[in-house]
Amino acid sequence: MTATADPRVLSPGLEGVLAGETSIALVDGANGRLLYRGYPIGQLVRHGSYAMVAELLWTGEWLPDAHLGTTALPQAVVDVLRALPPTANAMDALRTGVSVWGASQSLGWPPTVEQARTMTTAAPSALAAFARLRDGKEPIDPDPELGVPEGFLYQLTGERPSAAAARAMDAYFIVAAEHSFNASTFTARVITSTQSDMASAVGGAIGALKGPLHGGAPSEVVSQLHEIGSVDRAEQWIDETLDRGDRLMGFGHRVYRAYDPRAAALREVAEGMAGSADWLKLAVAVEDVALRKLKERHPDRPLFTNVEFYTAAVMQGIGLPPNLYPAIFALARHAGWTAHVLEQAAGNRLIRPDVRYIGPAERSLPGVAAGG
Ligand code: ACO
Numbered sequence: 001m002t003a004t005a006d007p008r009v010l011s012p013g014l015e016g017v018l019a020g021e022t023s024i025a026l027v028d029g030a031n032g033r034l035l036y037r038g039y040p041i042g043q044l045v046r047h048g049s050y051a052m053v054a055e056l057l058w059t060g061e062w063l064p065d066a067h068l069g070t071t072a073l074p075q076a077v078v079d080v081l082r083a084l085p086p087t088a089n090a091m092d093a094l095r096t097g098v099s100v101w102g103a104s105q106s107l108g109w110p111p112t113v114e115q116a117r118t119m120t121t122a123a124p125s126a127l128a129a130f131a132r133l134r135d136g137k138e139p140i141d142p143d144p145e146l147g148v149p150e151g152f153l154y155q156l157t158g159e160r161p162s163a164a165a166a167r168a169m170d171a172y173f174i175v176a177a178e179h180s181f182n183a184s185t186f187t188a189r190v191i192t193s194t195q196s197d198m199a200s201a202v203g204g205a206i207g208a209l210k211g212p213l214h215g216g217a218p219s220e221v222v223s224q225l226h227e228i229g230s231v232d233r234a235e236q237w238i239d240e241t242l243d244r245g246d247r248l249m250g251f252g253h254r255v256y257r258a259y260d261p262r263a264a265a266l267r268e269v270a271e272g273m274a275g276s277a278d279w280l281k282l283a284v285a286v287e288d289v290a291l292r293k294l295k296e297r298h299p300d301r302p303l304f305t306n307v308e309f310y311t312a313a314v315m316q317g318i319g320l321p322p323n324l325y326p327a328i329f330a331l332a333r334h335a336g337w338t339a340h341v342l343e344q345a346a347g348n349r350l351i352r353p354d355v356r357y358i359g360p361a362e363r364s365l366p367g368v369a370a371g372g
Contacts, residue, residue, distance in 0.1 A: 010356055019181065019351070020189070024057055024339050027180045032258025032304075036178055045265040050149055050173040054120060054335035057178055058113045058342060069144035070128075070151035071121040073097075074104040078129055078139060086134035090127065090327040091215075095206040097126030102199020110345045111198040116338035119202055124148055124331050128155035131324060149173040152331065153318070164273050165318045171269040172314050175262040175307065176329050178336030184208040184215070188337045192344040193351040205337045206330050215329055219322035221250040221312035231285040238286075238293050248290050250309025259304040266310030273317055283313035 011017045026035040034041040037056055044053055051068040055061060080100045084093055101122055107115055129139035132155075140155045149169035153161040161169070179185070188205040192198075209215035228237045241248060253260055267287070270280045287305055294303040315325055364370050 006356060008354060008356075014353075019186070019353075020344075022180065022340070022343060023060075024336070024343060025178045025180045027255060029253070029255035030257055032256055032261050032264075034179070034261045041175060041261050042265045042268075045171045045174050045269070048174060049147055050170050050177065050332070050335070051147055053174050053177055054117075054148075057335050057339035058116050068117065068121050068148050069146055070124045070142040070148055070155060071118060071144075072142055073122060073125050073129060073139075074101065076104050077101050077122075077126055081126065081130045081139075082133050084130065084133075086136075088130075088134070089210070090130065090324050091206060091210040091330065093130040094123065094127050094327045094330055095203055095210070097130065098123060098199055098206060099203045101126065102197060102203065105199065107197040107199055109195045109197065111192065111201075111338075111341050113342065115198045116335075116342060119198060119338055120334040121148055123202075123334050124152035125155060127324070127327050127331060128152055131156055131321075149332075152328075156320075161318070168269050168273055168314045168318060171266060172311060172328075173332040175265050176311070176332035178333070178339065182214065183211075184333065185337055185340050189340050189344040190351045192341045193348055195345075195348070198338060198341050201341045202334065202337050205333070209330055209333065210326065215326045219312070219325060221309055222316055222322050224249045225279070225282060225286060225312070225316070228282070228286055231282055234282075234286045234289045235293075238290055242293060242297060248294065250312065251290055251294060251305055252303050253306045256304070256306065257302045260306045262307035263305040263310050266307065266314055267305070270310050270313045270317065273314075280313050280317045283309070283317075 009017075024037065026033065026038075028034070036044060036053060037060055039056070039062075044056075048056075049066070051066040052063060054068060055063045055066045077097050077100045081093060081097055084096065098119070101119070105118075125139075125142055132139055137158075140158055142151055143154055143160075144151075146154055146160070147166075147170060149172070150161055150166040153165065153169055181189075184205040187208040188201040191201040191204045228234050238248065267284070271284060273280050287309065291305065311325070311329075315322070315328070320328065364372065
């Protein structure tokens with residue numbers, strides 16, 4: 001069939017294509033809403049924990065007593081992480097850790113909630129172990145009493161984080177846990193649709209998230225705040241940046257035409273920490289100036305803060321190195337990825353789109369007659 005006679009709709013990037021149905025999350029860009037199983041993200045951050053949210057995503061149940069602590073790694077995972085060069089990208093290390101973990105588990109089909117729990121609680125141990133090993137330090141055993149975000153910080157630093165840092169990290173994990181049919185989640189669902197195992201699906205998802213078009217670090221926001229340096233310099237710095245035609249990092253969004261609800265939820269957390277961290281105070285003040293200036297310059301274009309801005313503020317406020325930001329995002333997203341793996345498996349249909357062929361028409365090899 002020639003391209004012009006082909007009645008099928010071509011949608012590069014699958015834009016506008018409904019590729020499935022989900023009851024896990026709703027991303028409502030026009031109204032700035034993000035709902036996990038119907039519950040608004042702001043409520044979940046204010047009243048929930050990452051464990052409650054993960055259980056909600058997996059099972060649909062709201063369990064106020066939910067607890068998930070980080071779990072110990074099989075020795076094979078630690079051995080392989082130890083063998084990686086200290087310069088390895090943290091996303092590569094995490095993907096490798098997940099892969100070795102999967103190889104040591106013999107996960108079967110269909111995937112289960114218990115597998116989702118174990119993967120989501122083992123991955124933070126793997127990233128923390130790699131981050132320590134690359135600094136010449138030994139990995140730290142999990143403290144099962146601590147929730148996953150707090151336990152990750154403990155295994156990373158060897159110290160129990162302050163209550164404010166633990167709370168901020170928990171809030172970040174909640175807002176980053178799920179965002180519907182994005183590229184990495186779709187990757188996980190494609191892999192699951194072949195009846196492959198959950199570790200393979202999550203390993204593939206980490207690979208997709210690593211690309212700068214998807215999980216690019218909010219480290220540019222950090223550089224921006226470093227350049228601004230102090231609240232009194234914000235106005236001039238922002239004017240100069242916009243006069244040059246440059247963009248303010250952490251503002252604007254392709255889908256949200258309102259304040260990114262994840263940024264709103266993290267801002268509340270950041271403001272709660274502002275008294276103890278000058279960095280967060282600077283971020284809150286810079287945001288106010290930036291929003292005012294963007295409104296002045298683009299009165300007809302809604303430009304608001306996006307999630308990257310307060311992710312950077314919270315991570316920096318906690319004191320985490322920017323080269324870990326994308327991998328920490330991946331840890332939080334384990335809950336969403338594995339929830340989608342379960343949903344895909346429950347109503348599985350092999351994902352296999354069509355493609356329009358635009359190569360040469362049938363022809364013979366050089367020197368060979370047609371049909372020869
Ligand atoms: N700073 C200054 N001006 C901006 C910004 C910004 N951050 N974002 C958009 N604008 C302006 C553009 O200059 C443009 O103005 P013009 O019409 O006068 O030319 C207008 O707003 C529309 O811009 P588009 O590029 O069409 O907006 P789009 O929705 O396609 O872009 C994007 C979204 C890429 C996120 C953009 O807002 C941007 O570059 N932001 C800065 C980078 C950033 O924070 N990225 C993280 C996004 S969050 C996430 O991915 C998880």
